[in-house]
Amino acid sequence: MAYLQISLDVSADNRPAAAGVYRQYKQPFLETVGGATSKELLVRDEDVQVLHGFATAADAQAYLSSDLFTKDVVTALQPYLNGAPDVRIYETA
Numbered sequence: 432m433a434y435l436q437i438s439l440d441v442s443a444d445n446r447p448a449a450a451g452v453y454r455q456y457k458q459p460f461l462e463t464v465g466g467a468t469s470k471e472l473l474v475r476d477e478d479v480q481v482l483h484g485f486a487t488a489a490d491a492q493a494y495l496s497s498d499l500f501t502k503d504v505v506t507a508l509q510p511y512l513n514g515a516p517d518v519r520i521y522e523t524a
Contacts, residue, residue, distance in 0.1 A: 435483040435491040438517040445511040466490025
């Protein structure tokens with residue numbers, strides 16, 4: 432099992448729109464991305480995180496170069512970001 436954690440610097444005013452992007456692409460992610468097992472939105476005072484579950488770390492890495500991520504999700508989120516996302520992949524022990 433592996434997780435892809437993407438932390439986003441999104442102003443409070445833009446969080447509803449960013450959450451809309453999450454909702455828009457959650458089902459396509461779960462239905463079309465190889466190894467995808469889950470996707471959760473975590474909202475904190477300091478940032479917004481999207482936690483993606485995968486069967487393997489290789490599946491998580493592959494998603495980062497997929498059209499769904501690079502062309503759809505990144506493009507849709509771009510207007511709401513205050514800076515570059517922090518992207519991390521974790522493997523469970």
